[in-house]
Structure formats: C-alpha cells, structure tokens
Amino acid sequence: MAKRSTGGWLPGFLILVVAIQVGRQWAERNPVWAGLVLAVVLICAVTGLVSVAHVRERAAARQAELERSISSADGLSGTEFEHWFARLLERSGFTGIKVRGGAGDLGADVIATTPLGERAVFQCKRHRRNVPDRYVQQFAGTCRAIHRADIAAIVTTAGFTEPARQLARRLNIVLVDRDALAAWAADHTPPKVFGRPAAAA
Numbered sequence: 001m002a003k004r005s006t007g008g009w010l011p012g013f014l015i016l017v018v019a020i021q022v023g024r025q026w027a028e029r030n031p032v033w034a035g036l037v038l039a040v041v042l043i044c045a046v047t048g049l050v051s052v053a054h055v056r057e058r059a060a061a062r063q064a065e066l067e068r069s070i071s072s073a074d075g076l077s078g079t080e081f082e083h084w085f086a087r088l089l090e091r092s093g094f095t096g097i098k099v100r101g102g103a104g105d106l107g108a109d110v111i112a113t114t115p116l117g118e119r120a121v122f123q124c125k126r127h128r129r130n131v132p133d134r135y136v137q138q139f140a141g142t143c144r145a146i147h148r149a150d151i152a153a154i155v156t157t158a159g160f161t162e163p164a165r166q167l168a169r170r171l172n173i174v175l176v177d178r179d180a181l182a183a184w185a186a187d188h189t190p191p192k193v194f195g196r197p198a199a200a201a
Contacts, residue, residue: 070182073126073157081126082109085155091188094120107142114151116195121149125156133163140171151193155181 073084082101089097094112101109101124110122121143125131131154143152153174154160160168160175168175174193176184184190 068186070157070178070185073181073185076126078124078126081157082124085122085124086110086112088185088188092184092190092194094190094194106146107139108147111147114190114194118150118195119148120151120153120194121147123154125154125158127156127158130159130161131156131164132161133167136160136164136167136171136173136175140167140173143173153193157181 073081076084079101082099086097086099089110089112093115097110097112099110107123108121109124112120112122114120123135123139123143125135136154139152139154143149151174152172153176154168155176157178159177165175167173174191176191180191
C-alpha cells in the first residue's frame with residue numbers, strides 16, 4: 001500500500017499549534033485585551049448568525065410568496081412538484097412531512113400529519129391532462145393497506161376524468177384538482193377534509 005503523504009497538511013497543522021500556543025501566552029500576559037478580543041469575536045459571530053438567519057427567513061418568505069400562484073408548479077418535474085407540495089403542507093400547519101416519491105414508493109409521494117392529527121397520504125400528479133381512473137384504482141390498493149392512511153388524497157396540477165371522480169367517491173379518496181390546489185396555495189388553507197388549518201405563513 002502506498003504511503004499517504006503528509007506534506008500537504010502538516011505545515012498548516014504546525015502553524016496552527018504554534019499560533020494557539022502564542023495566543024494563549026499573550027492572553028495570559030494581557031487578560032484585559034484578551035477579554036476585549038474575545039468579546040469582539042463573539043459579537044461578530046452572533047451578528048453573523050443573526051444575519052444568516054434573516055437572509056434565510058427572507059428567502060423563505062420570497063419563495064412562499066412566489067409559490068402562492070399555482071403557475072409556479074407548472075414547469076416543475078414530478079419530484080420538484082412533490083417538494084413544492086410538501087412546502088405548501090408545512091405552511092398550512094401539517095407536521096411530520098416526508099417526501100417519499102420515487103421508485104418503490106408504492107403510491108405514497110408525500111406523507112404528513114394534518115392539523116387535527118390524522119395521517120394523510122398524498123399521491124402527487126404534475127400533469128397537463130386530466131388524471132384517469134386507473135391512478136385512483138392503483139392508489140386505493142396501497143394508501144390504507146400499506147401506508148395506513150386516515151385520509152388518502154391525489155393532488156394534481158390538472159383535473160380528473162369523470163370516471164376517476166366516481167371511483168374516488170366510492171373508495172373514499174380525496175381528489176384535489178387544479179382549482180382546489182390553486183385556492184389552497186393562494187391562502188394556505190387546505191380543503192375542509194383535512195381539518196382546521198393553522199395560521200397562514
């Protein structure tokens with residue numbers, strides 16, 4: 001086995017050790033100045049952390065405002081739409097949100113707990129055409145038996161065919177079409193079936 005070279009990090013490590021030692025000795029001889037330097041460092045660190053938090057908060061607020069329009073979801077991939085919808089759930093007071101879409105998800109793209117504590121399982125369809133009944137039938141086979149859904153729902157950026165709506169009523173599956181999703185995104189108020197929403201973000 002070839003011997004790993006230490007030439008790259010050893011000089012830097014030695015410089016750091018020497019700097020720490022020199023700094024400690026200086027601090028012992030100049031405790032007042034050392035205290036002032038430490039205070040300045042702490043103030044700068046706290047200020048930096050607060051600034052980063054504010055930047056992230058403003059970015060999240062801008063994203064939330066942009067995503068109030070359903071059109072913001074139209075250009076997304078299927079996976080991106082699942083995360084878009086997960087963010088909407090969070091803003092609507094849902095908790096324990098997990099995005100599980102992908103191979104092997106068995107129909108459950110997003111799982112969350114509603115504001116009333118019920119387990120909601122969502123299948124997300126970022127479609128341009130109406131979702132047909134076969135998707136409802138497939139989802140019905142897993143949403144409760146495997147994913148233990150209290151509420152099972154299919155969410156789409158399009159609509160649903162009439163056979164899909166009829167089958168969903170028979171199987172007690174909630175359908176959230178484009179109009180309902182647009183209203184939900186606009187004010188972060190989910191359909192009544194999911195319970196009383198938390199205050200909108």
